Amino acid sequence: MTEKRKTYVDFLPHARKRLAAGLHIAAVVLLVVIGVTAWLTLTREIRKANAYFQASHQAHALTRYTLMFQHAIEPFTRLGNWMPLMALQTTNWADEFQRLERATQPLVPKNDSSRFRDIRRNLRKLHDARLYALRLLSEGTSLPLEQLPKEVAEVTLSKEEQELSAPLKVRRAIELLESPTVEQALLSVRNDTWNLSETLHLYGIQLANRIENQLLGIFLGLGLLVLILIGSLRVDLWLRRGEIALSQAFVELGEKLSSxxxxxxxxxxxxxxxxxxxxxxxxxxxxxxxxxxxxxxxxxxxxxxxxxxxxxxxxxxxxxxxxxxxxxxxxxxxxxxxxxxxxxxxxxxxxxxxxxxxxxxxxxxxxxxx
Structure with a gap:
């Protein structure tokens, strides 16, 4: 007798229940695994992407500071208008830089530490140059120190600069702000912070794209789960039909044999x-x-x-x-x-x-x- 495809496979009493229960358990286990894995992965990735974007924003804030510094220098050196320079808020640049360092420390490679040292050093140069120029300006124009930032009162001029006349002190302040040192510091901070901001933003976008792909994988997994559940129900229904047909066939056979x-x-x-x-x-x-x-x-x-x-x-x-x-x-x-x-x-x-x-x-x- 050659093998022939079986019409029904449910010959054992508990085969249908065991198969259906196994499919249901597999679906539930798959649901739990997908849910837990997705929650842990997405939570970690979303936090990291958010950290990239926040660090990029903080780096961009320092870039804006250098632009504001440059825009405050130009009216003073060209028109003698020192109000923008005096109104420039620079007292929080150190705090901003520390927050940037803390935010980017787990995100950027360790070999980028020299970039942060350069940014800190150049920011310090700009900060000191501004305070020194305001000190010269206050003595050259008889501007009360009370109207200037508190740090200006702590600046001490050199003996040579103290002996300069008022117009020369103003001229000395202009020369200081137009010096190659200040110009190079401005350019360096602006380029470094801009590049850092763009790099962090790019990393954040790449991570966001990866999160989208992971979400797609999760949806595919859930779709697979739905298919497994539907398949288990269809198999259960098919086996039930086979069991009913088998029972009916035995009943019919018994009735025919009795007659x-x-x-x-x-x-x-x-x-x-x-x-x-x-x-x-x-x-x-x-x-x-x-x-x-x-x-x-x-x-x-x-x-x-x-x-x-x-x-x-x-x-x-x-x-x-x-x-x-x-x-x-x-x-x-x-x-x-x-x-x-x-x-x-x-x-x-x-x-x-x-x-x-x-x-x-x-x-x-x-x-x-x-």
Whole structure:
């Protein structure tokens, strides 16, 4: 008998429940794993992306400070208007820089530490140059120190500059702010902070794109979970249908067997039911006669040239190794080409040129009789 695709697979009573429960458990486990992993990953990545954007904003704030410093110098050096320079708020630049360092420390490579040292040093130069220029300006214009930032009063002019006349002190303040040192410090801070801001912003955008991809992966995982749940329900429904069909077939078989009038008709109903349940290409039914200690063939079929054909066999034949095991109540399945090869004392029938790949032997019971 060659193997044929089964019509139904749920022959064990608990197969449907076990399979459906396994699929449901797998879906729940997948949901928990996806949820926990997504929450941990996204929380970490979102915090890091936010840190990049905040650090970029702080670096850009220092860039704006250098531009404001430059815009405050130009009116003073060209027009003598010192009000923008005096109004420039520079007292918090050190705090801003410290916040920038703390924010960028876990984000940028360690080899960028020289960049921060340069920014700090140049910011200090700009801060000191502004305070020194305001001190010269206050003495050159008789501007009260109370109207200037508090740090100006702490600045001490050199002895040479103290002896300068008022116009020369103003001129000295202009020369200080126009010096190459201040110009180079402005350019360096502006370029360094701008590049740092752009780099951090780019890192933040790249991380945000990665978060989007992770969200897409999460949605795909959830979609897979939904498919698993739907598949488990469909499998459960399919197995339920198979179980119902199997039960109905047994009921119908029992009703038909109870109304048959001959042994041959009963055997025909049995092989038809077997064909409906598992399918077969050849089959035979034999009854054991304890008086003669032999089997009596009732009917046999085989596919010859693609057609199911009745086969005429010897009415009686002695028991072999397989039939004795079946009489003992065993159900046997042999598969050629595997470790479950059939024994050599088989009785082939029908088209003997076609060797069966699988052979199944089952007992027919009536109550406790086999």
């Amino acid at each position: 048959v009038g001959s042994t041959h008709e009963a055997c025909r109903l049995i092989v038809e039911a077997a064909d409906r349940f598992i399918g077969w290409d050849s089959a035979s039914v034999a009854l054991w006669d304890p008086q003669t200690s032999s089997f009596q063939t009732v009917l046999a079929f085989d596919e010859i040239e693609g057609k199911r054909t009745p086969i005429t066999l010897d009415r009686q034949y002695p028991a072999n190794s397989i039939s004795r095991r079946v009489l003992a109540g065993e159900s046997l399945l042999f598969l050629r080409g595997t470790k479950r090869e059939p024994p050599d004392d088989l009785r082939p029938f029908g088209d003997e040129s076609q060797v069966s790949k699988s052979l199944m032997y089952v007992p027919i019971r009536l109550g406790e009789r086999t």
